[in-house]
Amino acid sequence: MDPGNFLLFATGGLADAAYLFIVAAGLSLVFGALRVINMAHGSLYMIAALVSVVVANRLGAGIGFLPALLAAVLVAAAIGAVIEVTVLRRVYGHEHLVQLLATYAIALIIGGAARLIFGSNYRTTSTPIQGSLTMLGYSYSLYALVMIVAAILIGAAMYGLLFRTRLGRNIRAAVSDPDLLNASGVNVTMLYTTVFVIGAGLAGLGGVIVAPSQAVDPTIGDSVLVLAFAISVIGGLGSIIGSAIGALMVGEVISFGLINPTTNSFALAFVFIIMTVVLTIRPWGLFGRAET
C-alpha cells in the first residue's frame, strides 16, 4: 500500500468517523445524563436524513442544504421532545428492561410512520459543496473534508457546552446526583427534556450530514444505531472523548475493510469483535466510569 492509497483509506475512515461520532455522541450524552439507552436514536437519525433530502431536493441542491439542515434537525429535536415528555418521563429509574422495550417500541412506531409518509424507496440528493481536491494522486470530495471539519467543530461545541456553560454544569451535576440538584433549585425535569432534545438533535444532525453521500431509506437507522452503540460502548457510555475515539476506530476499520472483498465482508464483524472484547474486559468502556 503506497502512501497515497493509505491516505485515501484513512480519509474515508475519518469521513465515516465524522458522522458516526455525531450520532454516537448524542446517544452517549443521553445515557450519561438520563441513564436511558435510547433504542429510537437511529430512528431520529433516519427521519432527519429523509426530511433533509426531501427539503433539499425541493429547494434545489446547494441553496437548499442549509434550510434542509435546519428543518431536519428541528423535526428530530421536536420528536425527541415529544418522546421525552410522553414516554421517557414515565420510565426513568425503572429497570433497564422497561426502558429498552419502551424506546424499542418508539423505534417501531417511527419506522412504520416513516414508511407511511416517505414510502420505503430510497432517495438521494446531491452534495451541497461540489468540487474535489487532489492529494498524492487521488482526488477527494470537498464535502467529505467538510464533514470531518464539522464533526470536529461539533465535538468542540459539545465540550464547551458541558464544561463552560451553566447548562453543562447542571448536566454534569445531574449525572452524579439529580436529587441534590433538584433540591438546589434546578428544574431537573426541564433539564432532562433539554438533554434529550440535544441528543435527538445530534442524531438528526448526523443524519443530515451523511444524507448527501449515501442512499437514504427508512431502514438506515437500524444499522447506524448498532454502530453508534458499538462506538459509545467502546469509548465508554457517557464520555464525549470516548465517542470520538470509538468513532475513529470504527470508521477506520470499516474504511480499511474496503481494501478487498474478503476484508470488506468481515470488517463489520471485526467492529463487533472489538465491541465484545472491550465490553468483556472493561464493561464501562475505554473512557467510561464504572457503574456501581
Add this chain to the structure above:
Amino acid sequence: MGVGAWGRSWLPSKRADRVRWGLAIVLLLAAAVVPPVSLYLEAQGLIESARFEIVLGVTSLILALWAVSYNLMLGYAGMVSFAHAAYYGVGAYAVAILLQRYNISYFAALALAPLVAGAVGIVTGFVALRAVRLYFSLLTLAISQLLYSLAEGWYSVTGGDNGINGIATPDQLTDYPTLYYFVAAIVGVCLLLMFVLTRSPFGAALLAIRENRERARSIGINVKAYELAVYTIAAMFAGVAGALFPLVQPSVVPGMLFWTENAIPVVVTLLGGIGSFLGPGLGAFIYTGLNNSLSRDFPYQLDVLLGAIVLAVVLVVPGGFASVPDIISQLRRRVVGEGPAPADAETKGEAISMIDVTRAVESHAIEAEHTEKGKVLLKLENLSKSFGGLRAVESVNLEIHEGDRHAIIGPNGAGKSTLFNLITGRVRPSSGRVWFDGRDITRKPVHRIAKAGIGRAFQITMIFPKLTVLHNLQYAMLAHRGRTIEPWGIANRIYRDEAMGLLDAVGLGPYADLPAGQLSHGDQRAIELAISLALGSRMILLDEPTAGMSAFETRKAMELVRTVARDRNLTLLFCEHDMSVVFGTARTVTVMHQGRILTQGTPDQIRSNLEVQAVYLGELDLDEEEAARA
C-alpha cells in the same frame, strides 16, 4: 400457565387460575383443529384456499415456539436479549446447509439444528454473560450483528447475501395437513419440555434470579451458570423453530439474523402476555393473523400498531408486566373492595409475636447464666483490604467461637461493613485469610460461602418481594440443597412442610401465602432470618439488624434472634449502632477503629474500657444505657 412468571402463583384467586387453564385448553384445541376446519371452510366456499390457511397455522406454531423460548429469558429470568433472532437464523441455516451440502435427510437435520444453535448459544452466551443487565443486552446486540456479518460475508458456507435457496420439503410432508400435524407435534413436545422446566426447581432458581440477583447468589445459586443455562436452552429451542422455518419458506437469508428481527419475538411475547407460559403462543396466532390481514393493504400501519401495543403494555404496568387475569383480579379487588389479607394478618401476627416476646425474655434470663465457649468456628488471619489509598480493614485477627453472640462496634467508617463483605466473599481481601470451620474460604465465590454455612442479613432487607413468604423459604432450601439443577418436578410442592415449620418458628406462619414485600419491615427481617435457617447456616452475620425499626420492633426482633440462635445453636456475628441492642445481646464485643481491632472483651469489660469510651462510647450517656437494659 400454572406458574405465574411474575410471581403470580401467590395470587389467592383460584378463579384466575381456572380462567388461565381454560384459556390454555381452548387455545390448544383451536390449534388442533386448524386443518380440518380450513378444509371444511374451503369445501363450503367460505375461504379461498385451505392450503393458505394451513400454512398460516404452521407459521403461527413456529412463531409460538420461538416466542415462548424468548420468554424463558425475558419473562422468567428477566434478560433482554437482542440475539435471539440470530439463534433462530442459525437453526434455519444449519438445516439448509446440512440438506444441500451434506445431503442428509431433513429429519436428521432437524435433530441436529438445536445442537448447532445450542453450541453457538453457549459460546456466545458465555461472552454475553460476562456483563450484566444493560451491558448484557448490548453484548447480545454485538453478538447478533457479528453472526449476521458472518452469515452475510462467509460466501463459501452461507451463500453470502443471496442466502440459500430452493430448500426442498421432504416427501413425507408435502401433504399440508400432515405438515401441520408434524410441526404441531414438534412444537408441542418443545412447549411441554419448557413448561416442565418453568415449574421445576430450575425454574424456581430463575424466578429467584429475576427477583433479586444479589439475594439469589447468597442463597447459594450460581447466578451466571443458571443464566447461561437458560440462555443456551432458549437458543436451542429457537434453533428448533428456525429449523422448522424452511418448511414454510424454502430459503434462508442473512436478514433473518439482523438484530431488528428480534422485534418479532418481543412483540409476540408482549402481545400474549409476558406473565404466562402460553401467552406468547396466543400472541403468535394473533400476530400472524394481524400480519396476514394488514400486511397486504396496510403494511406500515401494522408496524405503528405493534409499536403502540408494546408501548402500552410497557407503560400501563410500570415496573413489570402481568397478564390479563392478573389485572382483572386486581381491578375486581379494587372495585368490590375485596381487601387483601395483610391488614388482618398483621394484627393477628402482632398478637402472636407479643406472646413470643414475653416467653423469650424469660428464657433469655435463664440462658444468660452459662456462657461456655465452643470451638473456633470463624477465624480471620491478618485480613486487610484497601480501596485505592484507603485502608478500610487492616491486619484484622479475630476468632469467633461456636455458639457465641459476637458484636462488632465502632464509629462510622471503622470498617465493619467491609469486614462483613470480606467474610461473605462480596469483597476480595487485599491480603490475609478467612477460615470457616477449619476450611479456607478466602476468595471463594459468594454462593459457595453461603453453602458452607455463613448466612447473612443485609443492611437493606434483601428478600424476593414478589414471591410468597413460603416460596422465599422453599426456593432457598432448593438452592441450598443443590436441587435447583433439577429441570423436572414442581418446585412449589417441594419442602413445603419443612418451610412451614420454619415459618412457625419465627412467628410468620400466618403470612405464609402473602408476597414477602407486603410484610412490615421487622417481619421482612424475620423472613431473612428464616431464610438463613433454611440455608442451614451455622453462623449468621447481621449488619445493623435493627436499623430503621421502632423500639418495639427492635426488642421483638432481637428476642427472636436470641431465641432462634439458642434453640438452633447458631453463632451470631453482628454490628450495630444501638448500644442497648449490643449490650443486651452480645456475649463478646469487638471494637474496631479506623480499620483495626482496638480491643475485645465481654460487654462489661468493654463498658469499663477507657480507650473505647474515648473513641466511641464517649458520645453516649451510660446511665441511660443502663436504664434501657434494666
